[in-house]
Structures are given as structure tokens and as C-alpha cells.
Amino acid sequence: MxxxxxxxxxxxxxxxxxxxxxxxxxxxxxxxxxxxxxxxxxxxxLPPKPTPTLEEIAWYDHMHFLAEAEDEDGKKYIMISPQEDGIRCISNGKKFPETDPIPRKGLTPTGKKYKLAEIQDDE
The missing domain is CATH 1.10.287 (Helix Hairpins)
Structure with missing residues (x-):
């Protein structure tokens, strides 16, 4: 086939x-x-239906800001904001480095979301 x-x-x-x-x-x-x-x-x-990428999904802050996405290689990112040339993300690793915009067609939302929380100095 x-x-x-x-x-x-x-x-x-x-x-x-x-x-x-x-x-x-x-x-x-x-x-x-x-x-x-x-x-x-x-x-x-049929093979399983592919999950839509960010190229096929409209960006909504309430849905996508601080939501996790996965690239074609399986690496996870936390989405921050849409840019003309892709999605600005931070890497979902120990140090959370900011990335260059990642092309929309290469990112698939995982359904996981994060939220900001204030940390006290003594924590």
C-alpha cells in the first residue's frame, strides 16, 4: 500500500x-x-487521523498561551505568542530557554496547559 x-x-x-x-x-x-x-x-x-497543527488552528490566547505543543521530533514546548514567522515558545526543559519562532506547521497542541504562579522568596 x-x-x-x-x-x-x-x-x-x-x-x-x-x-x-x-x-x-x-x-x-x-x-x-x-x-x-x-x-x-x-x-x-484508514491510518489514524492526524492531529491538527497550529497552521490549521486559529490562535486564541485563552487556549494557547502557556499551552504545550510538540514538534515533529516529539520535543515539547510551551507556547507564548504568535509571530509572523511562527509561534514564540519556551523549551519545556529544565532551564526553559526561549526559542526562535517555530513554524506553525511543525507544532501540534498536546492539550496540556501551564499557569503562572508567584513564588515567594523563601520558597
């Missing part, structure tokens, strides 16, 4: 959704209850 690109996989999932919706709208009588089974059969044969 040929290696599918990320976009081809996304397009295949979209096509299954569209075909399923069209079949449901036709209301084929005795076949009506089978649309979900057909869609699920096709989806089982």
Missing part, C-alpha cells in the same frame, strides 16, 4: 464524512441503518 501523506489522510476522512452525510440525506429505506456501518468500515482501514 502506498504511503499516504498527512493531507491525503485528512482528505480521506473528510470524504468519508461527506459521503456519510449524503447517504443519510438520501434516506434509502432498508439501507438507511447501514450508513454508519459503511463509514466505520472505511475509517477502520
Amino acid at each position: 502506498p504511503e499516504l501523506t498527512r493531507q491525503e489522510i485528512i482528505d480521506a476522512y473528510d470524504a468519508v464524512d461527506e459521503l456519510h452525510n449524503a447517504a443519510c440525506a438520501l434516506n434509502w429505506g432498508s439501507l438507511h441503518d447501514r450508513e454508519d456501518d459503511w463509514a466505520n468500515t472505511v475509517i477502520k482501514a
Whole structure:
């Protein structure tokens, strides 16, 4: 089987959704209850649907500021702000160094969020 690109996989999932919706709208009588089974059969044969990257997601401060993202190599970052040439992040390591903007297409949100907390001098 040929290696599918990320976009081809996304397009295949979209096509299954569209075909399923069209079949449901036709209301084929005795076949009506089978649309979900057909869609699920096709989806089982597809690779997992890729998680959207920051290129495909609009930036919202309340969702993305101090949220974790992962690059294509699996390295984790904490997102700070959008820039024209990518997302400004800090590395999710011991010293949290600031990075140059990372291209949006290379970052996938992990769902993990951080929050700022004041630390007292005696801590």
C-alpha cells in the first residue's frame, strides 16, 4: 500500500464524512441503518487521523498561551505568542530557554496547559 501523506489522510476522512452525510440525506429505506456501518468500515482501514497543527488552528490566547505543543521530533514546548514567522515558545526543559519562532506547521497542541504562579522568596 502506498504511503499516504498527512493531507491525503485528512482528505480521506473528510470524504468519508461527506459521503456519510449524503447517504443519510438520501434516506434509502432498508439501507438507511447501514450508513454508519459503511463509514466505520472505511475509517477502520484508514491510518489514524492526524492531529491538527497550529497552521490549521486559529490562535486564541485563552487556549494557547502557556499551552504545550510538540514538534515533529516529539520535543515539547510551551507556547507564548504568535509571530509572523511562527509561534514564540519556551523549551519545556529544565532551564526553559526561549526559542526562535517555530513554524506553525511543525507544532501540534498536546492539550496540556501551564499557569503562572508567584513564588515567594523563601520558597
